[in-house]
Amino acid sequence: MLWRAVSEDAPGPKWSGLFAEYWPDYKQWWLKEGETTRPTYAQSRAALQQHMPEIVPLYDELCELVGGGDLAARFLSFYCPPPYLAGCSQAIWTGKEPVMVRNYDYNPNAFDSLVLHTKWQGRRVMGTSDGLWGLVDGVNDAGLAISLTFGGRRVVGGGFGVPLILRYVLQTCETAEEAGAALARIPTHMSYNVTVLDRKRQYLTAMMAPDRQTLITHAAVATNHQENVEWVSHARFTATVERERFLLHRLTLHRDPEEKFIGAFLKPPLYSTAFNVGFGTLYTAVYRPKRRQMELRWPGTVWSLSLKDFEEGGRHIRLPGAA
Structure with missing residues (x-):
């Protein structure tokens, strides 16, 4: 890529x-x-x-x-787009300086593979592009970071594609509380878990759906289901429950230092090579909202990017297991 x-x-x-x-x-x-x-x-x-x-x-x-x-x-407009599914795992490492870590599991042939750095409407935003102005994760100049995972439900309804909702949050919000209020009121066309972390260490996960009220939680981990598994075959295929348990274990029972915790995202069971069925891990992202920084990671490669001192460039990435 x-x-x-x-x-x-x-x-x-x-x-x-x-x-x-x-x-x-x-x-x-x-x-x-x-x-x-x-x-x-x-x-x-x-x-x-x-x-x-x-x-x-x-x-x-x-x-x-x-x-x-x-x-x-x-x-x-991203309004009522065709349905699409992704894998993904995300978690907040709640150390001295909390960080947001996420894997994005998706089809490499249907992905922008692009980081956009903008100052649209006076607000600096940096993140991973989807649809050329939507984002699947990102951070803004107020020190607010955000990331999404698919919520594991087949229901499709009237609402927006979630990448535009993430762009809106980063354009208009400065704190996790403000982000939660926005996520609670904006309709989404499919179910998604959206996690936010701000510069003051506050975080939340919004479980969004087109057919029921958004649930705002204090969950530090999100994979591909919400409160309960509803799409059993998808849950088994993506191992969403197993990934959630693994992350909770690393955060609580067996608390890892930061670098070890991040490193776990580049290994099974979090890291996937299922590219032939559209659910391989395309990248691992690490967000440090207090510093307004992000890293993109692949096995053996780290690409660091700063909101303040952003440098344009490119990387050729060979994905393990991809055809």
């Missing part, structure tokens, strides 16, 4: 160039169930205006930047 780190303070030629590069594949995915299955532009923008009004000017700017086309604008 070729990973890139790209910085652009305001939406401009770098971002529009990335969109032009990725759009053909995203367009095919967006239309895979038929164009009429997806909401109209008017419905999509109205949903954004209702639930995330602060970023509507940014959305309008991005739509204009890519030519103002109807399909692109509907896609960029």
Whole structure:
């Protein structure tokens, strides 16, 4: 995989160039169930205006930047997208300086492999891109870090793709409490567990779903189920319960030092090589919100990135077990 780190303070030629590069594949995915299955532009923008009004000017700017086309604008709204599944494990190591650690398990052929560093609307944000402005994890200049895992339920409903919800939280929130309030009110189209950690050591995990109220918990660990396993075959396939127990054990009964805890994410049972079925570990991310820093890790490789002193660049990463 070729990973890139790209910085652009305001939406401009770098971002529009990335969109032009990725759009053909995203367009095919967006239309895979038929164009009429997806909401109209008017419905999509109205949903954004209702639930995330602060970023509507940014959305309008991005739509204009890519030519103002109807399909692109509907896609960029992330409103009621096609369903998609990921693996993932995430946890808060609650030491002297808490860190958020996560594995992202997904199909390498359907992934941006891109870190975006932006100053959109005056707020610095750095994170792993999904959909070119959504994020699957990230940190902002207020020292708020965030990450997601799939919640292990098949229910699909009216709401937003969770990467845009993460972008919204990092654009508008500064504390875990503020993030929790936003996550509790914004509708999601599928079930996700979203963990946040702020610079003052406060953290929470929001168990979001399209068909029931978001549950705000103080859980330091999230894998691919919520309070109970509901999709048994998926739980067995992804070993979500086993991964959760393993992490809880490392945090409590057998408390690891920080580096050993991080290292466990690059080994079984957390690290997966199931790339042939779309659930291999694409990367491990380590977030240090107090320092506004992130690391991307692979076996034998660490890529450190700083929100303040961000350096653009790239890495060619060979994934163990990937074809």
